[in-house]
Amino acid sequence: MLKIWGRRNSINVQKVLWCCAELDLPFERTDAGGQFGVNNTPEYKAMNPNGLVPTINYDGFILWESHAIVRYLSGVHGLGTLWPGTPRAFAEADRWMEWYDTTIWPDLRPVFWNLVRIAPEKRNTALVAASVQKLAENLGIADTHLAKHRYLGGDQFTMGDIPMGVAAFRWFNLNLPAERPRHRHLEAWYQRILHRPAFQQHCAAPLT
Numbered sequence: 001m002l003k004i005w006g007r008r009n010s011i012n013v014q015k016v017l018w019c020c021a022e023l024d025l026p027f028e029r030t031d032a033g034g035q036f037g038v039n040n041t042p043e044y045k046a047m048n049p050n051g052l053v054p055t056i057n058y059d060g061f062i063l064w065e066s067h068a069i070v071r072y073l074s075g076v077h078g079l080g081t082l083w084p085g086t087p088r089a090f091a092e093a094d095r096w097m098e099w100y101d102t103t104i105w106p107d108l109r110p111v112f113w114n115l116v117r118i119a120p121e122k123r124n125t126a127l128v129a130a131s132v133q134k135l136a137e138n139l140g141i142a143d144t145h146l147a148k149h150r151y152l153g154g155d156q157f158t159m160g161d162i163p164m165g166v167a168a169f170r171w172f173n174l175n176l177p178a179e180r181p182r183h184r185h186l187e188a189w190y191q192r193i194l195h196r197p198a199f200q201q202h203c204a205a206p207l208t
């Protein structure tokens with residue numbers, strides 16, 4: 001049985017839960033992180049020395065880092081679907097997982113924290129404004145790509161859509177201080193993502 005540690009409102013845990021639901025893979029989840037604690041106990045840190053969520057134990061194989069987990073589960077259970085079947089197709093999908101980490105999350109993180117988790121009087125509004133501006137520009141790169149492809153990795157849904165799917169949910173649901181630029185192709189892709197039952201089940205709750 002696959003075991004997952006992590007709270008349901010964590011963006012990184014959601015990637016893994018969504019992946020499992022796409023793969024029809026049963027799992028047992030233990031709340032950890034945030035208000036639940038657990039992640040700083042010696043037992044947890046023996047599994048994941050970072051003290052962060054998510055962590056999985058799949059038949060004795062312990063793994064952390066959400067994208068590594070998504071790639072692993074997709075490779076074991078989704079060859080030819082979530083895990084594209086050729087090295088080139090794999091790279092097409094994988095690129096967007098890397099791009100999320102290097103280009104989107106560094107700006108989305110401060111926007112999310114300031115608008116959702118930090119008290120209004122303590123918010124860094126200048127940082128939010130600058131980060132929103134950079135996000136708007138960078139999301140234009142995905143928009144241009146999606147003008148020619150139904151999904152980020154190509155014509156079918158793959159693991160490459162998972163990190164950007166949870167990021168897009170935040171982008172389109174946060175109460176941003178500026179108007180979003182029109183990204184018609186990104187918006188159409190986001191609608192396709194929103195209609196996936198696995199996404200609705202694990203990733204579409206109000207942001208907390």
Ligand SMILES: N[C@@H](CCC(=O)N[C@@H](CS)C(=O)NCC(=O)O)C(=O)O
Nearest residue numbers: 010011012033034052053054065066
């Ligand atoms: N790169 C790691 C980042 C993990 C991470 O930062 N997790 C956050 C939640 S999104 C965490 O554990 N925060 C501490 C907590 O929840 O107590 C991954 O993708 O798994």
